[in-house]
Amino acid sequence: xxxxxxxxxxxxxxxxxxxxxxxxxxxxxxxxxxxxxxxxxxxxxxxxxxxxxxxxxxxxxxxxxxxxxxxxxxx
Amino acid sequence: xxxxxxxxxxxxxxxxxxxxxxxxxxxxxxxxxxxxxxxxxxxxxxxxxxxxxxxxxxxxxxxxxxxxxxxxxxxxxxxxxxxxxxxxxxxxxxxxxxxxxxxxxxxxxxxxxxxxxxxxxxxxxxxxxxxxxxxxxxxxxxxxxxxxxxxxxxxxxxxxxxxxxxxxxxxxxxxxxxxxxxxxxxxxxxxxxxxxxxxxxxxxxxxxxxxxxxxxxxxxxxxxxxxxxxxxxxxxxxxxxxxxxxxxxxxxxxxxxxxxxxxxxxxxx
Numbered sequence: 580x581x582x583x584x585x586x587x588x589x590x591x592x593x594x595x596x597x598x599x600x601x602x603x604x605x606x607x608x609x610x611x612x613x614x615x616x617x618x619x620x621x622x623x624x625x626x627x628x629x630x631x632x633x634x635x636x637x638x639x640x641x642x643x644x645x646x647x648x649x650x651x652x653x654x
Numbered sequence: 655x656x657x658x659x660x661x662x663x664x665x666x667x668x669x670x671x672x673x674x675x676x677x678x679x680x681x682x683x684x685x686x687x688x689x690x691x692x693x694x695x696x697x698x699x700x701x702x703x704x705x706x707x708x709x710x711x712x713x714x715x716x717x718x719x720x721x722x723x724x725x726x727x728x729x730x731x732x733x734x735x736x737x738x739x740x741x742x743x744x745x746x747x748x749x750x751x752x753x754x755x756x757x758x759x760x761x762x763x764x765x766x767x768x769x770x771x772x773x774x775x776x777x778x779x780x781x782x783x784x785x786x787x788x789x790x791x792x793x794x795x796x797x798x799x800x801x802x803x804x805x806x807x808x809x810x811x812x813x814x815x816x817x818x819x820x821x822x823x824x825x826x827x828x829x830x831x832x833x834x835x836x837x838x839x840x841x842x843x844x845x846x847x848x849x850x851x852x853x854x855x856x857x858x859x860x861x862x863x864x865x866x867x868x869x870x871x872x873x874x875x876x877x878x879x880x881x882x883x884x885x886x887x888x889x890x891x892x893x894x895x896x897x898x899x900x901x902x903x904x905x906x907x908x909x910x911x912x913x914x915x916x917x918x919x920x921x922x923x
Contacts, residue, residue, distance in 0.1 A: 585847035587876030592895075593700070593854050597876075600844035603812040619844070 614643070622646055661863050662831055663694040689887035695831060695863045702878030702895075703867040760820060761808040767819050768794075768804025774826045793822040797852060814845035821852065825860075833865045838873060850877055 584598035591597070602619040605611060611618060614627040626632075627645045634647040644650070669688040672681040695701045761770055772790045775781050781789055791801035797818040808816060817837060824832050834853070838846040854877060857864065868874050874881055875895055882892040 582843045585843055586872070587847075587850060588872050591876050593877050593879075596851050596854075597847040599848045599851055603814055603845065604842050 659697040667691045686887040700864040700878045702874035702881040797822045
């Protein structure tokens with residue numbers, strides 16, 4: 580979710596700041612337990628720090644996110 | 655964007671590379687990397703370049719400052735005040751900020767980050783000792799690194815941080831023009847946004863110009879005031895950004911796929 584507004588398109592202008600995702604990509608040798616994106620995620624909830632949950636969203640699509648189902652129903 | 659003051663003007667730039675083959679390395683053909691290209695960059699302007707994927711055509715802008723000095727106006731006011739040799743040096747130092755696509759390749763692995771950023775300052779004799787250290791520390795802060803990271807080596811930084819080191823090194827001489835050659839193409843999407851925002855913020859603060867080269871037209875269009883699209887060594891289109899997004903008919907632009915990275919995946923397409 581967070582990475583979509585971070586991608587520039589031809590319709591975005593340099594006057595508008597891209598949505599930055601704070602922090603850096605973790606080192607592959609020191610991956611955190613649980614969801615690797617949780618430390619950088621503004622929507623992270625507690626269980627994400629210890630576990631990864633794969634959430635089925637529909638036919639053929641799934642997301643490794645605790646809150647994926649909520650995000651889909653959001654407008 | 656209407657620019658009255660021109661910082662860099664290039665007329666009829668030509669760069670051909672011989673293609674060699676066989677045991678004797680005879681020239682078998684020529685790559686027309688740049689074939690009669692003219693353009694100008696205004697003060698405080700970002701000129702975006704979207705080059706065709708031919709690798710050869712990406713190396714020329716940094717090289718052009720070395721051998722097209724007679725066609726270059728480094729700055730309207732300073733020209734003529736220096737003998738040619740000095741003018742070349744001044745322009746080269748202003749332009750030596752080119753960054754390699756993989757920022758790691760452009761950083762000496764045996765040098766500490768602080769020394770890498772401070773090197774152009776020493777080479778040009780602008781500051782030494784403590785004054786230099788302070789300048790480097792300030793540059794580190796400007797690009798969002800901590801001054802205590804000056805003693806770290808390149809491998810201890812992440813990709814985005816290494817790009818910041820390159821940006822700090824580019825800023826060290828207070829340039830008027832920075833050539834950015836694929837500055838974000840090797841970065842993760844989440845880091846790419848940080849670097850793009852940093853480049854834009856720095857430009858607002860210092861008012862320098864960018865020659866921004868990238869294959870991703872969406873990135874180029876986002877950061878630039880004007881955009882040039884190159885194909886097989888020639889500029890096929892150069893336009894203000896606002897016009898660029900309106901005209902979508904030129905076939906090469908379709909190939910560069912301005913809209914290839916739309917924000918939401920469209921299943922019907």
